[in-house]
Every structure is written in C-alpha cells, then in structure tokens.
Amino acid sequence: IVNTHHTAIMEDFDDGLDAANIAAAQDLSRQQYMGSDFYMPEEEHGYHTASMPMVVDHFLREFQELVHRNVYVQDTTGFQPDPLLRQQKLDDIQTCYEIKFSHISDRYFKSQPWPHPDQVYPLVEDDVFLMLYKELYFRHLYAKLGNTLSLEQRMESWENYSVLFERIFSDEDEMQSIDLPVQWLWDMVDEYVYQFQDFCRYRTKDLKKRTPQEIEALTAKPQVWDTMQVLSTLNKMVVQSEINSILQQDKVEPEAAKLHAVLNNEVGIAHVQYVLGYFSLVCMCRVHATCGDYYTALKAVEHLDFRSGVSDQVPVYMRVTSCYITLYYFMGYAYMMMRRYTDAVRTMTQVVLYLNRTQHLTRPYQYEQINKRSEQMYKLISMCVSLCPQRQLEDSVMQHLQDKYADQLARLSKGEESMYEELFGYAAPKSIYPGLPNFAEPNTREITQTLTQQFNVFLSDIRQQHKLPLIRSYLKLYTTISTAKLAAFAESMPEDHLRAHVMCLKHKTMGLLKGGGSASGSPLAGQVVSSSNVAFYVEKGVVHIADTRVAPTFVHYFTKHIEKLEAQCQELSTRSA
DSSP states (O other), X not given: OOOHHHHHHHGGGOOOOOHHHHXXXXXXXXXXXXXXXOOOOGGGOSBSSSSSBHHHHHHHHHHHHHHTOOOEEEETTEEEEXXXXXXXXXXXXXXXXXXXXXXXXXXXXXXXXXXXXXXXHHHHOOHHHHHHHXXXXXXXXXXXXXXGOOHHHHXXXXXXXXXXXXXXXXXXXXXXXXXXXXXXXXXXXXXXXXXXXXXXXXHTSSGGGOOHHHHHHHHHOTTTTOHHHHHHHHHHHHHHHXXXXXXXXXXXXXXXXXXXXXXXXXXXXXXXXHHHHHHHHHHHHHHHHHHTOHXXXXXXTTTSOOOOSSOOOOOGGGGSHHHHHHHHHHHHHHHHHTTOHHHHHHXXXXXXXXXXXXXXXXXXXXXXXXXXXXXXXXXXXXXXXXXXXXXXXXHHHHHHHHHHSHHHHHHHHTTOHHHHHHHHHHHSOOOOOOSOOOSSSOOHHHHHHHXXXXXXXXXXXXXXXXXXXXXXXXXXXXXXXXXXXXXHHTTTOOHHHHHHHHHHHHHHTEEEEOTTOXXXXXXXXXXXXXXXXXXXXXXXXXXXXXXXXOOOOOHHHHHHHHHHHHHHHHHHHHHHO
16 A cells, blocks of 8 residues: 555666666667677687787787877867767777676686786786786785785785875876776776685684795785775875865755866876776775775765755766775665664665666676675664554566565564574675784684674564564554554563563664755765654653554556556557657
C-alpha cells in the first residue's frame, strides 16, 4: 500500500536521468557503447624482439604518440586548443586504455606480466609515458599475481604513484600536454587506494613467518604505503587542485556551474589536476570509512556536487559508473555504522535502482565487479531494514529482497547474530590495520582486535535491540496498553526491564535524517526525527500508541506504470519507423 508520504520519498530515489543522458555524461563513444573488439591483423602476430610481440611494440608507440599529441591550432589570436582534436585525442586514448590494452593482455599476457618498464624504456625513451605505462603495468600485475606479488614489486608501484602524482601537480613543461580520459583518472586513484589497502593486509599477515630480509626492508621504508602518507597524498591533490573552493562556490551560486565550466574549458594537465582532485575526495571517503572514521568519511565529501533541483547538471561522479557506486556504497556504509539507517537505505537504494536501469551501458570488464557491489548493497540494505523498519521502501528493491533473501530476512528478524555476522562479513568493506606493526615483537591479538572492532561495535547495537522487534509488533496492535500487560506478552519479562526496552526503542528510532534526501545537501546534514513506524509515549504505566496510518493513495503507482508504458510505446514506434 502506498501512502501520501510515499511520493515525496520516492523522489529521492530518482536522479532524473535517462539512458541517453547517462551515456553522454559518461562520455561513451559509439565504439565504447557497442563494445567493439580490437582487431589485431594476423600478420602482426610475429615478434619484434625475442621477448616482445610486434603488436605490443606498435601499441606502445601508438599509445605514446596519443599521450603527447598536440591539440593546439593557430588562429588570428595565436594558438588555441581545438575542441574536436582534443575530443578525438581523448577518445583514441580511451580506446587504447580500455579496449586495446585489454585485448592484448588477454592474447599475450594472460598468465604473465607485460614487458618490464626497463625493457620498454629503450623503445620509447620517454619518462612521462613510462610513468603512465608503469601504472598500467603494476595494475595488471596486481590483477594477475594477487597475493604472490613480491615486496619489491609492491614498493616499486608505490614509488611510481608517488612520482606520478608529484609530477602531475608540478609546473614541468613536458607535463603540460598530458590529458587523460576521466575513466583512466578515476581508475588511477581508485587503484592507488586499493593497493594501499592490499599492502596493509600484506604487512600484517603471517608476521611470525617473515624473513629477516623482508622485515629489514619493511622497517627501512616505513613510509611505503603508510596510511598518513596515502591520506596526505590524496589531500595534497585536493588542495593543489583547489577543487573544494570551486565546489563551495557552486553551492552558493549553483546557476553558475563553475565546476562544469572549468572541466569543459580546461585542457591538458590543468584538466587532469581538477579531475584527480575531485576523485581524491571520493577516495578519502573510502579510506576513512575503511579505517572506521565514519564522520570524517562523510565530511570529506560534504562539498561534492550532489544532484539537486536547483541545477540540471549531471554530477561529475556520475561520469564514471564505478566512481558513483564507490561513493554511495561507502556513504551508505558510513550511515549504517552511524545508526542513520534510513539515510543508508535511501543512499544505497538510489545506486541499485541506477544499476538496474543502466545494465546495458556497463562495460564488459566491469560486470563482475559491479554485480558483486550491487549484491553487497542489497545485503547492507536488508540489515538496515531489519534493524530499522522503513516507512517507505522502493517496491522493486523490497521485491528483490523478498525474492532473493527471504531466508536471510527471516533469520535477521529473529535477531540471529550469526546471520548478521555472515552478511556483514560479505557486504561490509574489509577493515585494515592502518598502523605499522611491531615486527620485533608482533602483537597478533591487537591486530585481530582492530580488524574485528567495527563488527563488534555493530554487534553491540544488534544485541541492544534484540527484544525491540517483539515489542514493536505488539505496539502495532493496540492504541493503549499497560506496561504490565505488555511485559507479560514480551516473554514475561519484569516490568522494569520492559520499561527499559521501551525507552531503548524510543532512543534507537530517534536520529539524524536528511530532509532533502540523499541526492542533495551535505551528507552530514539532517534533523533529529523519529524513523519508527510506531509513535507512542508512556504515561503513568500506560503506553499510548498514536494512529499513524495514512489514507492510501495509488497515484504514484499508476503514474509510474503509465510512464513506463508510454516509454515502451515510444521505443516500439521508433523501432518500427
């Protein structure tokens, strides 16, 4: 049954974008949209050298030429960037990055690494291109070798990222022409944080089995993948790009859309700096949430251009699907751990609806990752709904939960801790030990306690609410009921215990709730309201329950299905024409 409040809430889940706008926002060229294969002529399957296929040789030379391609043309006022040439350059780099590199990897480097950068340098003799190649080289290593990576390889990747980000934000002349697609820039920062988290797990794993050489190397370079160093690098890119000041100006004057003007007008390294600064905010949210600092995680992204009714501009984070998913997943997780369950459900619901609507736009290599993240969000939503029953939940999301997770929902409603632990272990981000362990006297107990601390905090909240679903179910049946009678119904618990649980129910259902939905405003903003579907108060040993039922209306339901029918009719008429 849909009530009158349902329509207002559902507007929070609608980002107002159709598939065409999303494709345009993500800069999907026809070739990328259709997922065209990269054709490698048979005659090029030979080897240029004893260890490098000829097609790899040609690919590297082509990639190098594209990175340094000049997009400036001369007119009466001097040299100006040509928008068409620049877009063609970015499209060609995107094709090399997403399609050609992937196909060559599958053909020649499925079980072995790409040529080492030392082997590639004599071919290109270009320090700038070599940094970009190293970024791809080590990312491919992490994807293929995983846990078998050596300590030296992990350190080399750290050093390359440090030099790469340092030079991008330098004033070097040879860096000025560098311009990269937003997808690669997001993947670059995202991979940086992933490798940091992977190194933290590697550094604290099997401490007692470390060789003296490994311990000496880790101790000699404590700054390698250090948590404060990583956060400092991300913050440095934010500060040097001045992205926060631009975002704050857009909050004051949204009609000016300065951020989009800057991103559309700037070319070369200036454009790269702005985009990296923007994506660094999202990754700072990810790092803080993984470390258990949820307030700071939301604080890091408070100035982002969350979609609102004031501006019709598509948020920058929606230009890259994986960025959008990462941002809202970690925001939703942070909300959940801060007991803002309604905001968590709204935030993650918006993403899962978006993914359902844009499956045909997903790049093939992202299917598995996106599907897993979507499943994680559904499981987080199921835990939030069990702990805090929602007044309104999108029909399709609720239906999906009932169809796929019916058994889990039933066990969650009974308060089974093992079910919460199972879902949390799969759906929540993996915690890390952010500090440098004592290799001389390893304290594995301290590390284990740190890694399980977040679930233990969550579990304590679950235990406090163990009796609340039962009490809530009885309150729904009455308008007034004495605390003595309610205590008898609630497994014959003592009346003073019942009063404590009733006050706990009142306390647990009060919290911050964003008034404008998760799609606009600061993530930390909100008003203290009750999220309970049962309003009550206790007076002189009697619980008074307010009738919060609202006359049902099916306006939103019928409107939604009429719009779907019209869209399908329009699509059929277009195809027949």
